[in-house]
Amino acid sequence: MCERCSLGYYGNAQLGRHDDCRRCACPLAEAANNFSPTCEMDSRGGYLCTQCPLGYQGIHCQECAPGYFGNPMIAGSSCEPCECKDGGPCDQLTGQCLRCHGNTEGWRCERCKPAHYGDAQLSDCKPCECDAHGSMDTTQCNEITGQCQCKEKYVGRSCNQCQDGLGNVTAGCVTCQCDAMGSVTSKCDPVTGHCQCHPGVAGPLCDRCLPDHYLFSTTGCQSCDCDIVGSKSLSCDLASGGCDCKDNVIGRTCNTCQPGFWGLSEAGCQPCACDPVGSLHPDRCDAQTGQCQCKPGVEGRACQKCAQLFYGLSTYGCSECDICDKPGHICDPDTGRCVCPPFTEGPDCSRCQPNSWGFAPGLGCK
Structure with a gap:
């Protein structure tokens, strides 16, 4: 009894008509584009393809599934896997990759974008970064190595350096002009044109001392080392190194009170002010304590009074007291x-x- 349609057909075989069973079209009836071997009738009298192969979708296998491309509705056309790196999506009809990574482009992301270089197969393309001063064209470089086309006098992958003996990229790579005395070498930085200076030397050409340094020479400049307490500033004379001292302060670095003064401080040094009668040298005292040198029997910082058990301050000093016989008395x-x-x-x-x-x-x- 013929109660059902054969494989590859659908319909109601029990109606008794010659066209009860119709050939499945999944999506076309032609064998080359009939991708499902089976189909079944749906509730509305239509049919549903039941075995769409991998890469096809839709009730009649009429579309390519995500990750595939083609047009099954055209005779001889089928769905093929997208050929995009990292499993990226492609246009379902044309197969063109929709999302290229790593600065790549092309139908299959097979090349680097303009002004980029590297390995497109690894999705690893980098900007050329050709230097605007040293490159013939900032938008072009070797697609593999990234080498930019350099102008005369410029070198480097990005043409961002000057040839040996030249410097200052922005100025057109001019001849190095390093000071023979202040520079370690006659060569300068190939990018900035700045020279390599001896210690304590400054300036792009190494032609002067750093601030607070002096005595420009082939070994560099020496630090002023001005005393922070005794100097008016940290700068010194460029030739002698002499610092600018506060009142009554002396020494190249302003670290000593001049004779007759003591107590180096923010205000300078103060006079010894030794008592002219009680001191041996009225114009001299200890530079740290201010203590004057006293005559015999004399005491006090300025030698201004007699010591205990001495009396009668004079140009000879003080005389020794007699012993007091009365209890509790002093001289x-x-x-x-x-x-x-x-x-x-x-x-x-x-x-x-x-x-x-x-x-x-x-x-x-x-």
């Missing part, structure tokens, strides 16, 4: 007489005077 520093210490009273000078306090033996009260 008066002016007269040499035995007297009570300051602000004390009583037979043995052991009591503070009214409105005084803090008794100390031999020193008195306050």
